[in-house]
Amino acid sequence: MKGSTLLSFVALAIAADAQGATYTLSSSLSGQAFLNAFEWQAIADPTNGRVNYVSQTTAQADGLYSVSGSSVTLRADDTTVLDASVSILHTCLKVAELGPLFGMLRYFPEESHLHGFPSFSFLIAGKSVPIGQMRLAVGEVDIVEGVNDQSPNQSTLHTSANCTMPTDRTMTGTSEGTNCDVNETNNSGCGVAIADDNSYGPDFNGIGGGWYAIERSATYISIYFWERGSSSVPSEVSTPGNTVDTSTWGEPAAYFPSTDCDFSTHFGPHNIIINLTFCGDWAGNSAVYAASACPSTCVDYVNANPTAFTDAYFEFNSLNIYE
Secondary structure (H helix, E strand, C coil): CCCCCEEEEEEECCCCCCCCCEEEEEEEECHHHHHHCCEEECCECCCCCCCECCCHHHHHHCCCEEEECCEEEEECCCCCCCCCCCCCECCCEEEECCCCEEEEEEECCCCCCCCEEEEEEEEEECCCCCHHHHHHHHCEEEEEECCCCCCCCEEEEEECCCEECCCCCCCCCEECCCECECCCCCCCCEEEECCCHHHCHHHHHHCCEEEEEEEECCCEEEEEEEECCCCCCCHHHHCCCCEEEHHHCCCCCEEEECCEECHHHHCCCEEEEEEEEECHHHHCCHHHHHHCCCCCCHHHHHHHCHHHHCCCEEEEEEEEEEC
């Protein structure tokens, strides 16, 4: 195992009309309690990746997750050589009905040819909606979204029709598109590139990690990122307590206002999903795969080289929920 890094994650989903609000700690999860807060889903990958998500029983038997004190590790299968007719087992896909949260990730998936979509968190509305239909039915907020080892991180909204973002927004990141409708953007939505190459992948691990935060209100969604050693990290983030006041956090890395997007119809109560997939619609795209200087084809490489994914894992330390 490589040296550990630290990522703290805050999600604040309580409605507020003005930007910035004070929230109170409602729950603190770590170790086994962290796992117990999630529902395991043994499903086919809705993004058509070279993976099968497995049940908790299978994941435990195959060593795909472990708990040590407050630490939880979720990883990919790095031992099984496959042929094209066999599905590979990777980290479990899990959903929890959680509100505001503040947590810790000690390691981000890293591999020189990851061929994957190492999503730390999807926040997706509507637990009763089949996961493959969630983007169109009830909207999705990707806090950490990336492919292979390509920095920086991108934070993105994926919605149905009639949801757009203004070109000029108060944020440090750069807009990658203003139309959030997945049908009109080839499923890419309206992303914001975080203005820091250390916000994702090996560069993130190399600086010892950092903090991500999200605040969702009735009129805006704000996403923040601070490097671990940055002097701008709010003290209530680096040393979490019973309350947080987001009005003191400064300019967000990504900002999504409801100016031209009715949040009440595009987003419902959110769940958090942690998943790691290989190949598929994004990372497996021939142009994206070639840009990463990866060998062979994505599926063939994943099939034949399981040991390449030894470092494809997440390590979480805590999850603290605020409201």
